[in-house]
Amino acid sequence: MKQFIVFIKKEFHHIFRDKRTLFILLVMPVVQIIIFGFALTNEVKNSKIAVLDISKDAGSQSLIAEIDASKYFELEKNLYSYKQIDEEFRKGSARLVMVIPRNFNEDLLHFNKATVQLIADASDPNVANTLTNYASAIIRDYQKRITDNHNLPYTITPEIKMLYNPQLNGAFNFVPGVMAMVLLLICTLMTAITIVKEKEMGTMEILLVSPLRPQMVVLAKAVPYLALSIVNIVSILLLSVNVLEVPVNGSLVLLLLESILFTLMSLSLGLLISSASESQQSAMFISLVALFLPTVMLSGFMFPIENMPLTLQLISNIIPAKWYYNIVRAVMIKGIGIRAVWKETLILAGMTFLFLAIAIKRFKIRLA
Amino acid sequence: MNEIMITTEKLTKKFGEFTAVDQISFDVHKGEIFGFLGANGAGKTTAMRMLCGLLLPTSGKATVAGYDVYRQNEKIKRNIGYMSQKFSLYEDLTVKENMKFYGGIYGKSDAYIKQKTSFILDQLHLNSEANKLVKSIPLGWKQKLAFSVAIFHEPGIVFLDEPTGGVDPVTRRDFWKLIYEAADTGITIFVTTHYMDEAEYCNRVCIMVDGRIEALDSPGQLIKTYNAQSMDDVFLKLARKAVRVDD
Numbered sequence: 001m002k003q004f005i006v007f008i009k010k011e012f013h014h015i016f017r018d019k020r021t022l023f024i025l026l027v028m029p030v031v032q033i034i035i036f037g038f039a040l041t042n043e044v045k046n047s048k049i050a051v052l053d054i055s056k057d058a059g060s061q062s063l064i065a066e067i068d069a070s071k072y073f074e075l076e077k078n079l080y081s082y083k084q085i086d087e088e089f090r091k092g093s094a095r096l097v098m099v100i101p102r103n104f105n106e107d108l109l110h111f112n113k114a115t116v117q118l119i120a121d122a123s124d125p126n127v128a129n130t131l132t133n134y135a136s137a138i139i140r141d142y143q144k145r146i147t148d149n150h151n152l153p154y155t156i157t158p159e160i161k162m163l164y165n166p167q168l169n170g171a172f173n174f175v176p177g178v179m180a181m182v183l184l185l186i187c188t189l190m191t192a193i194t195i196v197k198e199k200e201m202g203t204m205e206i207l208l209v210s211p212l213r214p215q216m217v218v219l220a221k222a223v224p225y226l227a228l229s230i231v232n233i234v235s236i237l238l239l240s241v242n243v244l245e246v247p248v249n250g251s252l253v254l255l256l257l258e259s260i261l262f263t264l265m266s267l268s269l270g271l272l273i274s275s276a277s278e279s280q281q282s283a284m285f286i287s288l289v290a291l292f293l294p295t296v297m298l299s300g301f302m303f304p305i306e307n308m309p310l311t312l313q314l315i316s317n318i319i320p321a322k323w324y325y326n327i328v329r330a331v332m333i334k335g336i337g338i339r340a341v342w343k344e345t346l347i348l349a350g351m352t353f354l355f356l357a358i359a360i361k362r363f364k365i366r367l368a
Numbered sequence: 369m370n371e372i373m374i375t376t377e378k379l380t381k382k383f384g385e386f387t388a389v390d391q392i393s394f395d396v397h398k399g400e401i402f403g404f405l406g407a408n409g410a411g412k413t414t415a416m417r418m419l420c421g422l423l424l425p426t427s428g429k430a431t432v433a434g435y436d437v438y439r440q441n442e443k444i445k446r447n448i449g450y451m452s453q454k455f456s457l458y459e460d461l462t463v464k465e466n467m468k469f470y471g472g473i474y475g476k477s478d479a480y481i482k483q484k485t486s487f488i489l490d491q492l493h494l495n496s497e498a499n500k501l502v503k504s505i506p507l508g509w510k511q512k513l514a515f516s517v518a519i520f521h522e523p524g525i526v527f528l529d530e531p532t533g534g535v536d537p538v539t540r541r542d543f544w545k546l547i548y549e550a551a552d553t554g555i556t557i558f559v560t561t562h563y564m565d566e567a568e569y570c571n572r573v574c575i576m577v578d579g580r581i582e583a584l585d586s587p588g589q590l591i592k593t594y595n596a597q598s599m600d601d602v603f604l605k606l607a608r609k610a611v612r613v614d615d
Contacts, residue, residue: 006473009469013465014460018460201456203456203458209422211446
């Protein structure tokens with residue numbers, strides 16, 4: 001036991017003496033949360049809209065006022081001809097154009113049927129989609145108000161309710177994703193590097209000749225990064241609750257335990273990578289290219305897995321972060337308990353066990 | 369000088385078809401400085417790794433400090449010290465911390481570590497550098513420190529794998545003084561080298577060619593037997609027979 005403590009102390013010396021790396025490890029998660037939470041939001045606010053109002057009546061005027069009043073749009077320009085529409089898009093001064101045809105008010109009130117055309121700049125399809133959705137919603141609201149006034153018997157109003165995240169706050173999506181990324185990066189990359197460093201420096205041989213058991217070397221390497229990860233989990237959660245206003249709806253204890261499980265999984269993965277690589281560069285390369293990229297792409301955090309081709313959907317199952325991401329969303333955002341995430345938990349536990357077993361086995365083989 | 373510390377009998381290591389070490393047999397006595405010579409790829413590092421418990425032999429027998437290399441690996445590890453050609457110390461730890469760490473992993477008590485540390489610092493005149501990071505001290509000191517760390521836990525045998533690579537002749541001679549001091553306290557020294565002037569410092573040398581032991585005797589006797597001017601000469605005569613080239 002004393003040997004174990006001596007070893008862990010040494011590891012902390014390595015970590016604390018490398019100030020630059022330590023700084024990155026502790027500050028990176030904070031910066032990422034802030035960037036993802038504020039800058040990379042997929043909400044669209046104050047988009048420029050241009051209006052071609054042909055009808056120019058009371059109805060069209062109040063609809064335009066409604067659009068302009070919403071926080072999503074800002075009325076950029078009133079257009080006077082169809083030709084100007086194309087021009088607006090080419091200049092990039094409007095993302096959306098609304099065309100209100102002749103006799104809008106009359107059609108609406110007398111025939112109970114009016115049309116409005118929305119033209120969007122779909123060079124960025126996601127933004128275009130979001131904008132048309134927002135505009136449709138505003139138009140629907142407007143329509144509802146008018147029909148209320150007139151008490152028409154048959155109107156179908158679709159009512160959309162966004163569950164768990166009524167404001168469609170982008171941070172709800174990013175916080176679980178960033179947690180997965182940060183933990184994976186710190187634990188996997190750093191443990192892999194620290195072990196390979198010993199191989200490069202030649203100190204690993206000395207350790208292997210010493211009475212230290214290989215398992216002990218491997219575990220002692222992992223402990224400091226586990227501690228560091230817990231600090232990061234706490235700081236990410238504090239930031240997201242207090243700054244990004246993402247609530248922890250479920251059990252905090254469960255969330256922490258699941259995060260520690262994911263950390264252990266990442267640590268074992270790092271140990272596994274270190275047993276396969278001989279230099280720090282190759283450890284870094286394997287961690288980043290073979291692990292980090294698939295995690296970003298296939299965990300469901302950037303791109304929805306449901307929309308992927310079947311092959312990719314199947315591959316996504318071997319990405320540990322996918323399961324953790326599901327767990328965090330379920331526990332943190334939806335507020336459900338272990339009964340809903342036991343499958344994911346088991347999968348993560350299984351992966352941890354598998355990686356650790358292979359890593360320790362490979363470590364021993366090198367001795368024989 | 370009669371207690372046997374290392375003994376091997378037809379010790380062999382094969383990697384697939386390749387026989388790295390081919391049926392070597394020798395004994396090393398307590399307090400002896402035993403030199404292991406050979407060109408690159410002659411198999412000296414492989415032989416040493418088997419004795420240290422880093423590699424399992426393919427066949428043959430060997431005991432180190434009285435323990436069997438197949439079955440009593442853990443006991444061997446407690447009784448040997450090892451220094452590699454990289455002078456493996458932790459560069460981002462201080463001189464003191466390195467000693468504390470190595471003492472600690474051998475399970476030594478705090479009192480032992482403290483007393484031994486101050487002894488070594490005095491012996492190497494390193495007191496003023498005790499709290500400096502290892503990366504800031506000169507190579508020659510690092511090398512002596514690495515040796516002192518390898519025998520920190522007072523093992524019966526210390527294995528030195530080309531310990532003097534990359535240092536100048538004056539530093540090398542200083543280093544050998546340390547080795548003699550250690551041998552005087554009864555520590556057995558097993559050293560691989562390809563510097564022939566160093567071979568002459570050894571009590572006995574064993575010359576390996578292509579995985580086999582080609583000659584084993586005291587340097588003086590070898591020079592006589594091979595009718596040579598110096599160890600250099602002996603080595604060249606023997607090494608010319610080599611078929612294998614490099615590793």
